[in-house]
Each structure stands twice: as C-alpha cells, then as structure tokens.
Amino acid sequence: MSRPKVILQVTASIDGRISLMPNTTMFSPIDESLKPFTISDKDWKYFDEKVKSLHKIDCYLEGSNMLVAENDKLRELPEFPGDTKNLYKDYLPESIVRREGRSTWTSVVDGRGRFRNGYKAYQDNPESYMLHLTSHSAPAEYLAFLQREEIPYLVSGKEKVDLVEAFNKLYKVLNVRCILTSSGGKFAGALIRENLLDEINILFNPAVYGGFQTPTLFNSPDINPPHILPNQLRYIESLVLESGCIWLRYEVIKN
Structure with a gap:
C-alpha cells in the first residue's frame, strides 16, 4: 500500500x-x-x-469545512505580481521538514485556498507543524502567502485536491x-x-x-x-x- x-x-x-x-x-x-x-x-x-x-x-488531517464555513469572509491577500508557475509546485522547505523536534504534521485539505490565518501548529504542539494539501485551482496569492509564512504545501489535482495523489506524496515524500x-x-x-x-x-x-x-x-x-x-x-x-x-x-x- x-x-x-x-x-x-x-x-x-x-x-x-x-x-x-x-x-x-x-x-x-x-x-x-x-x-x-x-x-x-x-x-x-x-x-x-x-x-x-x-x-x-x-499526520492529523482535517477538511477545510471543519475550519472555515462556506459563508465566512476570507482574508484578502495581496495579488501576486510575478510568474506564478513555481507557486504550483510542492513547497517543502528543508528547515521545516527536518525541523528539530517535529514528529507529526497538522494538515488541512484546502483545494480552494480558504484557510488563510497563517496557523503553523507548533505554537500549540511543538512536535507538529502545519501542512496544506491544495490544488492547481488555488489562487496564486494564497500559495504566495503560504510561502511568505513558510507553511509547507503539496499540490495535487486540477480543480480539487486529488486525495490519492496527495496521500501518495505524503507516504513517499514525507514518510507519513x-x-x-x-x-x-x-x-x-x-x-x-x-x-x-x-x-x-x-x-x-x-x-x-x-x-x-x-x-x-x-x-x-x-x-x-x-x-x-x-x-x-x-x-x-x-x-x-x-x-x-x-x-x-x-x-x-x-x-
């Protein structure tokens, strides 16, 4: 498996x-x-x-609807001015992946880029760190925001997160x-x-x-x-x- x-x-x-x-x-x-x-x-x-x-x-994983209601007003983010191509690649900073003391991930499936509060999880649990599972339909400004905040993410699926691909990456890339x-x-x-x-x-x-x-x-x-x-x-x-x-x-x- x-x-x-x-x-x-x-x-x-x-x-x-x-x-x-x-x-x-x-x-x-x-x-x-x-x-x-x-x-x-x-x-x-x-x-x-x-x-x-x-x-x-x-890995502790939640759907975005657990965290953000459909009628919630989303935090406005600045438009990303540059080439967005690299934003839609997996973002896994080595400093986070190999962070001393980190043994788990706290993760959200957020294909539309709605969870925007910058939460990193380690504040509540030093043994964990936030990881977003997102898709190619997520707004560029959301992905740029995650990179500025140094919050790792994996990209899969065109219109929504491809859970099969995302879980495969979690297994093979992050050893979950x-x-x-x-x-x-x-x-x-x-x-x-x-x-x-x-x-x-x-x-x-x-x-x-x-x-x-x-x-x-x-x-x-x-x-x-x-x-x-x-x-x-x-x-x-x-x-x-x-x-x-x-x-x-x-x-x-x-x-």
Missing part, C-alpha cells in the same frame, strides 16, 4: 449528524441552550485518548504512515468513495439532531451501481460509556 493508513475518529448524534446546525466549524460558538445535547469534554477526552493509543499517528482525521461530512464521504479509509471510529451521542441541511457522517455522491457501491465494514469492537454514548469501531473492507 503506497499510502498512509487512514483512521476516522468522529462524534455524531444517533441520527448521524456531525454538527448541531449547518455551516458551522469547530470554532463556531455553541448556544448555552444546546450544550446539554453535545458530547461532554470527559467523554471526548476518553474517546480521543483511546483512539490515539491504538495507532502511531504522524498513519493519518487521523476527525472530519466527517464531505471529507469523510470523499475518503470512503475513493477507498482511502481504513478504520472508522464513531462516538454516538444519545441525542437526535435532525435537520434537512445539517451535515451527516458521510456526505458523498449517491450509489450508482456498478460504478459507485456501498462499503462493507468488519466489526472490531464497541463500548458503552456511562453517559450512554456508544463507541463503535470498524475496519473498512475495500471495494
């Missing part, structure tokens, strides 16, 4: 909703009236520590062997449809959220036999917590 192992770790309501409302991110404030319907910090910490203890993770993501919705849907997901860990919250537009565990193209088929899973283990939350762990059987 010339790609890293990919582990999904996500929380969801019993009806499979991964957020309370549409168009929210991990940074969105939660109304006090909704907090009783969310998973407790104690349960999340237990789930998080258990999943991480099962794998030697060297295990990816953990907590992004459900469109990103998890893309992973499952591309046969890139190896293990699923879901912590189900004993609550029903409902909603017509609220994202679900796997938002993906509809089944279209024989081209797009469902994925079968192989049961590994499960656990019921005192709160009534249920942790389910499955291996994904490849199509």
